[in-house]
Amino acid sequence: MNKLLTLSIIGLSFLACNKSTSSKTKEEKPNIIFILTDDQRWDALGYAGNDLAHTPEMDKLAKSGVFFKNTIATTPICAASRASIFSGLQERTHNYSFSSKAMKDEYMEYAFPRVLKKSGYYTGLYGKFGVKYKKLDSLYNIHENYDLRYDLKDRTSYYYKTLGNDTVHLTRYTGEKALQFLEKAPTDKPFCLQLSFSAPHASDNTLEQYFWQEENNHVLENVTVPDANISSDEDYNKLPQLVKDGFNRLRWYWRYDTLEKYQHSVKGYYRMLAGIDNEIAKIRSKLEEKGIADNTIIVLMGDNGFFLGERQISGKWLMYDNSLKVPLIIYDPRNKEHKDVEAMALNIDVPSTILDYANIQAPSTWHGKSLKPLVDKESVSLDRDTILIEHLWDFKNIAPSEGVRTKDWKYFRYVDNKSIEELYNLKDDPRETNNLVNNEQYQDILNNLRTKCEDLIEKYKDPYALTINNNKFNGNTFRWHVPEGSQKQTAYQILVASSKENINNNIGDVWNSTKIQSTLKEAKKPSNLKLEQSKTYYWKMRIYDELNRTGSYTSFQEI
Missing domain, CATH: 2.60.40.10 (Immunoglobulins)
Incomplete structure (x- = not known):
């Protein structure tokens, strides 16, 4: 597809979007709060059955809303995942990651906050935008973009923002900015507030790695955290050498290679999540105080998963579910039916879902689907069989990989050596310990998934890529x-x-x-x-x- 045709399709889809919006019923549009956490894996909340997690407010949202049990970050790294969330596109298409100089304008032209703003929503962002892009004013009526300070080598990496005369943790700062937004938001139009917490991301360039608020010292205070699953020497030795040589193993030494580090780091991770949970409680109280709780939808998601010592590694980036799966909760106070959804939801579904709740047609060029029907209806299918999973950042210390996932199967390979392949039966082997790629019994499945992988790579290729x-x-x-x-x-x-x-x-x-x-x-x-x-x-x-x-x-x- 040439570039002019691509732009024409995008433009026509947006015109259709405006036309469709004007023809819909003029019911009161809901407010929307989208909370994005950093490195929160899918089971890092109490509702998922995790006794280590102290997340009562997240659990309340899940119990009274809809919890998506199998949500996949199609690219398990924060920069590319966030680019996908804004643009509604696979990484293969937008081709943005940490080493990119900027997000390509063509892919941000219909970023979901811009579409909302143009459609009459009052939009705001506080926290980690996570993508290099200079036109935030076109996306948000009000915004403040900040993250933990990687240039600072101690607790000041998280403690550098002030409220009044107090220097506070970034989590507290973001929570307070949310309260101020709710206090001052105009009452003659709906709002969409995007809160992007840096927690529970480790402060990578420090000795301690994790810094939490003192009020959360009680979390796991008298608990000995059990060993990580599948963390034996045998589990580690199954990893390809290019993973062993990379940052996943290096960061394990930073955080988990001694009993003391492991206890400190895992407790720190969950204490930082507890800090976010405290702010969610304050935000919900403010919604009640303002009389808008009954018309405010809350969407909570992690940007990617995380290894807490499994396979004797740390970080994310890889195609295992520890890295790919994230929590996703949609709480619509107008819908009283709680349910857990088994269907695969994706990070790229979030923008389409938010626009659906706002009664706005999503651009047809987006790759995700609205999840609102799964919230509203008893039984509905997304018609989604196989998804593309990928981490394409060209960085020598993290091996890029690509593959596909279905409900029951996963296949992936490493981009710089595609002969290194892994195949897992997720139904029988959810921890992905038995690589079946060389098992003769599953060669038909393997070949089928290889073909699907190639097909999706072709489907989602970047139409703006330089050709040779x-x-x-x-x-x-x-x-x-x-x-x-x-x-x-x-x-x-x-x-x-x-x-x-x-x-x-x-x-x-x-x-x-x-x-x-x-x-x-x-x-x-x-x-x-x-x-x-x-x-x-x-x-x-x-x-x-x-x-x-x-x-x-x-x-x-x-x-």
């Missing part, structure tokens, strides 16, 4: 052509392999140039790269655009 053509090797120089346009190449990477199998698996066993910053459309063969004339070699490449977004590899060529 006429890539050739003349015996001494690799050359390629990039069509003229608004975007420019800023870097490239070349792989040379000794076999079709290796090149198809993105293994440059003969030469991997790694990322080279250059606008040139050619690269000299390194002098130490000896290619035997009697052998056939294979090469492919990819380029990076002006926003440092990673392109897809070309098809391979023979040398």
Whole structure:
């Protein structure tokens, strides 16, 4: 699909959105509060049966609202997940992550806060926006974008904001800003308030890692936290070497490699969640005080999951459910029916759901679906069989991966070595301990999921990605052509392999140039790269655009 056609479709969908909105009944539109936590895994609340979690207010929302038991962050890392939540798109499409210079404008043109604002909602944000984007005024009537301070090496990383004369924890600060918003929000229009807590994210550059408010010292005070599940040496040794060599293992040493660190870190994680829970209680009391509780929908979700020592690792990023699954609660006070929903919900469903509650048609270009029908109706299907899961950040310390998940199965592989594959029967093996990829009994399932993975990768490819053509090797120089346009190449990477199998698996066993910053459309063969004339070699490449977004590899060529 060319860019003009893509923009035309988006524009037409938005016109249809406005037309559809005006034709709907003029019932009172609800207020919406969207609470996004950072690194809260799906079971990190009491309602999920977790005795370590002290989350009475979250539990009340779940008990009186709808709890989605199988919610997936399609990309388990905060930057890309938040980009997906704003844009309604898979990471494969928006191609934004930490190393991107900015979120591409085309993908934020119909960000859900902007659509709400244009449709008459009073919009606000407090906390971690999490995406590099300079036009926040176009999304929000009022906003304050901040996060924990990674440049500070002690508790001040979380304690640097002030209320009056007091320096307070970021969680308290965000809660107070929410109360002020509710106090001052105009009464002649509905509002959508987005609260993005930094907690319970660890303060990575500190010795202690976790900093919580003193009022939450009581949480797990006289409790010995049990060992993490599947955390034996055997479980660790099953991990691919490229994961063992990366940040998942490094951060385990920061947080869990001694009994003392483990107890401190896990308790700190849950104490920081308890701090958010305290603020939710205050917010709900303010809603009652203002007389708007009965018309205010609350959506609570985590941006990605988290490893609390399972497999002897920490962090997120990987395709295991510890990393992918997040809590999602939708509380609509107008709907008195509580239920738990088994169907897979996705982070990219949230924007469509919020617009549905606001009686606004979502842009047709979005990839998610509204979950409101699952809240309102007794039995409804999302017609969702297989979802794409991916973490594509091009960063040497975290292995990128991609795959698919169904209700009962999961398949994934590592982008930089696609021969490393994993296959799990989630129904029989929910902890994902028995990799079936080499089991002859499941080869048909494996091949089917491989095909679905390729199909979804093609379906969700970035229509704005820089293309490469006429890539050739003349015996001494690799050359390629990039069509003229608004975007420019800023870097490239070349792989040379000794076999079709290796090149198809993105293994440059003969030469991997790694990322080279250059606008040139050619690269000299390194002098130490000896290619035997009697052998056939294979090469492919990819380029990076002006926003440092990673392109897809070309098809391979023979040398």
